[in-house]
């Protein structure tokens with residue numbers, strides 16, 4: 001077996017690890033418990049840099065490196081994933097000669113990624129769209145928050161329900177309502193900030209926890225919906241915090257454009273219902289419009305219903321009644337739905353095979369280190 005010199009032993013003191021280039025291959029070297037070991041550096045999940053991983057001792061008493069991107073773990077001595085998983089990382093033989101760390105030219109055990117009998121995210125991974133030329137699927141997303149046991153009337157959510165009812169009765173649409181407050185889901189954990197490719201589709205959090213509530217949103221928004229009508233209250237001049245919690249997790253959709261020039265949302269239309277005791281309807285609408293076009297949605301003309309009683313309306317107990325006495329609200333919700341669904345019907349015929357995305361592309365980013 002031929003070994004290749006990598007670095008002097010002095011450069012890898014006890015209790016340290018690093019990645020080293022060997023020809024065209026990156027090797028992760030580890031020096032723990034008096035032993036030097038070498039694994040392929042590129043994590044078999046999505047390519048994370050194991051040389052920058054975290055060393056952890058697991059229940060079996062062995063040391064593992066946890067990938068810094070999403071935490072997949074590999075035994076330092078065998079390259080194997082923890083008990084219960086078949087996956088393994090490339091394992092190299094190591095010798096030290098004349099103070100030089102040398103590793104085998106080829107791995108003595110090759111990396112292996114086990115196929116899972118059941119992939120709970122297969123429909124997302126394979127983009128199994130449920131829309132057709134004839135479908136008229138309208139997804140309502142309510143982002144208002146409230147105590148589940150002490151439900152209160154919500155202007156935005158009630159208007160959204162009216163919009164869905166009108167879409168069903170007047171257009172024969174199939175409708176679905178997702179109340180974000182009913183979903184248990186983790187905050188975006190910012191893997192993008194570690195590396196742009198660490199933000200994956202499907203979202204790595206969904207891969208870790210398939211029952212994470214955002215999987216419902218991904219399925220409904222990306223695979224099922226022709227139109228999305230999102231309703232939000234105005235909170236401190238902005239959309240609700242639940243909207244932002246959801247929006248951050250939708251980075252996985254937008255990031256596909258940046259990294260792979262892959263647009264997941266095509267021929268879909270978005271519109272909004274924005275209500276609040278105090279004002280900033282236009283500010284919220286501008287924010288929502290910008291975000292949803294960045295995902296790939298198309299916006300109809302006059303695509304939001306806004307309602308506010310203004311800065312001094314501290315008698316909030318009157319909001320709900322005032323909202324539903326308003327002839328403007330009744331009319332505008334119907335017109336919002338009409339504009340939205342008319343556009344859906346038109347865009348179904350739009351050829352988006354080579355949709356242009358004038359967004360930053362990772363290949364254009366360069367690096368500050370250049």
Ligand code: FES
Nearest residue numbers: 043045046048067
């Ligand atoms: S855990 Fe290594 S890239 Fe995802």
